[in-house]
Amino acid sequence: MKIGELAKRSGCSIQTIRFYERQGLLSKPKRTEANYRSYGKALLDELIFIKQCRSLDISIKEIETLIYNKNNPEQSCSSVNKLIDEHICQVNEKIKELSSLKLTLEQMAQSCDANKTIKECGILSELTGS
Amino acid sequence: MKIGELAKRSGCSIQTIRFYERQGLLSKPKRTEANYRSYGKALLDELIFIKQCRSLDISIKEIETLIYNKNNPEQSCSSVNKLIDEHICQVNEKIKELSSLKLTLEQMAQSCDANKTIKECGILSELTGS
DNA sequence: TCTTGACTCTATTCTAAGTATAGACTTTAT
DNA sequence: ATAAAGTCTATACTTAGAATAGAGTCAAGA
Ligand SMILES: [Zn+2]
Ligand SMILES: [Zn+2]
Ligand SMILES: [Zn+2]
Ligand SMILES: [Zn+2]
Numbered sequence: 073m074k075i076g077e078l079a080k081r082s083g084c085s086i087q088t089i090r091f092y093e094r095q096g097l098l099s100k101p102k103r104t105e106a107n108y109r110s111y112g113k114a115l116l117d118e119l120i121f122i123k124q125c126r127s128l129d130i131s132i133k134e135i136e137t138l139i140y141n142k143n144n145p146e147q148s149c150s151s152v153n154k155l156i157d158e159h160i161c162q163v164n165e166k167i168k169e170l171s172s173l174k175l176t177l178e179q180m181a182q183s184c185d186a187n188k189t190i191k192e193c194g195i196l197s198e199l200t201g202s
Numbered sequence: 203m204k205i206g207e208l209a210k211r212s213g214c215s216i217q218t219i220r221f222y223e224r225q226g227l228l229s230k231p232k233r234t235e236a237n238y239r240s241y242g243k244a245l246l247d248e249l250i251f252i253k254q255c256r257s258l259d260i261s262i263k264e265i266e267t268l269i270y271n272k273n274n275p276e277q278s279c280s281s282v283n284k285l286i287d288e289h290i291c292q293v294n295e296k297i298k299e300l301s302s303l304k305l306t307l308e309q310m311a312q313s314c315d316a317n318k319t320i321k322e323c324g325i326l327s328e329l330t331g332s
Numbered sequence: 333t334c335t336t337g338a339c340t341c342t343a344t345t346c347t348a349a350g351t352a353t354a355g356a357c358t359t360t361a362t
Numbered sequence: 363a364t365a366a367a368g369t370c371t372a373t374a375c376t377t378a379g380a381a382t383a384g385a386g387t388c389a390a391g392a
Contacts, residue, residue, distance in 0.1 A: 075341095085379085087381075090342095091378075091380090106340080106341090106386080107342095107387090108387080108388095109340085124329050124330075128303065128306065128310075141326065148319060149318050152325050152326055153317070157311060163307065170293050173259065173293055174293045174294065174297065176258065177258060177289055178290060180286055181283070181287060181290060184283055187280045189275060189276055190271050190277050190279045192279070193283075195279070195282050196279065199255060200251055205369070206367095215351080217352075236357080236358055237357090237369085238370075239370090256349085
């Protein structure tokens with residue numbers, strides 16, 4: 073199949089597919105005589121794997137590592153488990169940060185309920201004087 | 203004061219200060235004879251305002267708008283209030299996304315508790331077969 | 333056969349908010 | 363006088379793609 077069909081089947085955009093290839097993440101496909109990319113099922117599966125990982129916010133560098141792992145099936149999977157654990161930590165951190173930010177923003181919003189002028193705006197005065 | 207002291211007093215790095223100036227966010231300071239930037243209290247306050255906003259994840263473009271508002275104190279502050287409300291919405295969205303991601307990651311982590319080989323790894327098999 | 337539209341190609345630029353250099357110049361302290 | 367610390371500009375790098383320009387290719391209809 074050509075890149076347009078791969079895009080439809082995988083749900084990735086054409087530019088994203090070419091980007092993954094440039095990054096060395098997705099294997100280079102064969103080319104037709106006209107230099108069009110020509111994909112088979114194996115590359116579709118590669119791409120779906122990449123997409124799964126990205127949907128979990130696993131970075132491209134980390135996906136490289138995971139692909140390397142997949143190609144060495146006899147080794148221990150402890151690094152894979154560790155990678156996921158670290159992601160969970162990061163997500164927890166981020167949720168904490170955002171919850172705190174949310175609280176601050178909501179308090180700030182309450183300090184100016186009605187429409188006032190800029191110079192009377194409770195929000196701006198909170199932002200100005202710390 | 204020179205840029206190093208401004209950096210210490212504001213908590214921004216020197217590069218960040220110069221970056222804000224290049225972006226037109228922080229006013230250009232006077233220069234000494236040797237072309238060193240020379241700041242006064244007014245610019246320190248400007249920078250602190252910018253830092254407050256950034257700590258609430260308000261973008262540089264939005265800070266530009268807020269600064270424009272501050273310079274027109276007789277106008278209505280409704281756009282300021284709206285900006286904050288929109289931020290609260292965005293933060294809520296992001297928290298939802300992350301909570302869902304967290305759940306997925308935790309379930310995935312449970313699918314491989316012990317150290318196995320890569321080919322037996324529950325995490326990798328979940329990532330591979332969707 | 334010609335043409336039109338849809339598809340693909342590479343290469344380059346852009347995004348956000350900084351961070352990190354290199355190479356030159358100035359100021360301060362010893 | 364010299365060395366260390368501070369400052370200057372300009373440039374490149376970071377993430378994960380998105381967007382574009384200009385050229386080439388393919389299939390269908392007139
Ligand atoms: Zn990660
Ligand atoms: Zn207000
Ligand atoms: Zn915003
Ligand atoms: Zn495992």
